[in-house]
Amino acid sequence: MFSDMKIEDKNSKFAYIQIRDYIKGMILRGLLRADEKLPSSREMASMLNISRNTVMYAYEFLQDEGFVYIKKGRGTFVSDVKVSTQEKWDIDWENKVNAYGKLSEKLDIIKHETKWKRGMISFKSIAPDENLFNIEEFKKSFLNRMSIEGKKILNYGYAQGYKLLIEYLLKYMENKGVDIKGKDILITNGFTEGFDLVLSCLTNKGDSILCENPTHNTAIKIMKLHGLNIKGVQIGRKGVDLNELKEKLKKEKFKISYFIPSYHNPTGIVMPPENRAKLYNILKGCNVPIIEDGFNEELRYSGAHVLPIAAIAGKGNSVIYIGSFSKVLFPGIRIGWILSDKVLTGYLESIKRARNIHTSSLDQAIFYEYLQSGDFNKYIKKARRIYREKYEFALKCAKNYIPSREILGEGGMHIFIKLKGINSRQLLEKCCRKNVIFTPGDIFYVDDKGQDTLRLGFSRVSKEDIKKGFSIIGEEVRNLGGI
Structure with a gap:
């Protein structure tokens, strides 16, 4: 035996x-x-x-x-261990799952979109390239912080977050030009939890929310799960269409708004400073608070620094800024933050505590050590250079190989392509047969549009595969009748 x-x-x-x-x-x-x-x-x-x-x-x-x-x-x-197996009892869980669970499953693009298979060239991801991570420096940060904090860092922490990281991020936001007086920070598990917390605190089912169209798919999913009435405003090369925004505000009352002014996901557009100010003042005139998604702001490749809308707001408290380093650094540890008015932060903290007590104190402490040691600044300098080279190469290849109506993107880790009358899902099906995969653009639209668009993420793809993959996409566009 x-x-x-x-x-x-x-x-x-x-x-x-x-x-x-x-x-x-x-x-x-x-x-x-x-x-x-x-x-x-x-x-x-x-x-x-x-x-x-x-x-x-x-x-x-x-x-x-x-x-x-x-x-x-x-x-x-x-020992006399009582093992008593009772008559089989099965539950029909399909009929027990509530509407929230069923909608979550329906909106789960990881489950329902075309999946990557080994050997494919994938343009789906816009995650950072882990090959750029400085693991040795991260190990040092871990050991340094453990030696300072000792065993207590492995115990429960605080719902608001790790104090030193909060102080660092407040200074970080101040360096972006944000007036932090009267504001505070809540540490979250990335953007996703931050956005969910804000909507949980400020909206009710049936409330109307304004956003760009297209916009971040995860944000669309969370808005739908909260039962919000989503109204999208068309986006162009200078960001959201301000005239359309005014018209929508005339016709309907909105509880809140959500915008991604820098390296917009999925288009990659950076809204110019003057349009940010106009957007702010239009929404101010209608008393509609702004949720600003600080997506990929750290990957500014060229041109002058562009202030976030939270900085334009000055001493005002109408902008809720949700930040995360996940698209540039260590997404696996899921560190994000919300900068908002202190009163609002207090409520958000209570919701956070009720849901998951706090974000991992160990992760926060190590992350703080890495950030304050100066290693992040060295990393981001290297990352900007490498991603800029890839972006410029990807843009050149897209123009050379993929027939299109428009190519959008000003940096970051992806470009957005509008095709000429070609359905991107038909294109994806054909490209998959040649081991190339990408994200069809319709998942980013709030009104079932975008069937002729696609997003191409290049951050984790070699230049050789960018060229090869874009060439295959272009070939299949022509096979479908694209010019």
Whole structure:
């Protein structure tokens, strides 16, 4: 019985876990009965050709968990573990799932969009290239912060966030030109949680919200899950169409608005300063607060610094800024933040505490150490140079190889293409057969438009594959009748 046990690595310090789990499994399946004696540690060690200490350690764990008891001088015996299997009971979970769960599943593009397969050239991702991450510096940050904080950083933290990181980010926002007086920061699990918290705090089902059209797909999903009435305003090369915005504001009352002024997702457009000011004043005139998504602001490749709308607001508190480094650095640790009026931050903090207590204190502390050490500044300088080269190369290839009506994008990690009467999903189907995949643009529209658009992310693709992949896309566009 025990001789059949397979120990994958007999010299591993985790071999005792395999022994423990094997014996535990036999007890739970009724293969070992109560009061049955187990082989001695010496016998078991000889049988499995492992050290006696390993077996003794496994038996100690089983005793601690109540699966065995040890009689001094007599050996180790199976405890009387009650395993009572009742008659099968199945629930029809499909009919138990509520409307929120079903809508979440329906809007889950990871499940329902075309999936990447090994060997494909993928232009779906706009995540940073992990090959640029300085792992050694990150390890140093981990060790430094652990040595400073000690064990307490592994205990519960604060809902608002890690104090030193909050202070760093307040200064960071001040350096962007934002007046932080009367404002505070809440640390979140990336943009997604930040946006969800704000909508949970400020909107009710049926409220109307203004945004660009197209816009960030995750934002669309969250707005729909909150049951909001989404009204999109067309976007052009200078950002949102301000005349259309005015018309929509005349016709309807809006609870709040959401905009991505820098490296807009999916178009990559950077709204010029004068249009940001006009947008702010138009919404101010109608008393519609602004949620500003600071998407990819750190990847400004050229030209003068453009102030976020939160900076244009000056001493006012009407702009809620949601920031994240996830699109440029370590998205795996999911650190984001909300900068808002102190009163509002207090409410957001309470909602955060009710939902998940706090964002990982360990992640926040390590991230703070990395940021304040100066390593981030060195990283972002290198990242800007590499992504700028890729952007310029991708733009050149798109112009050379892909017949289109318009190519949009001013930097960042993606470009947006409007085709001439070609359905991007038909194009995707044909490209997949040649091992090229991209994101069809219709998922970014709030009104079922954009069937002739696509987003091409290039951040994690080599120049060689950008050229090859764009060439294949262009070839298939022509095969579908594109000129």
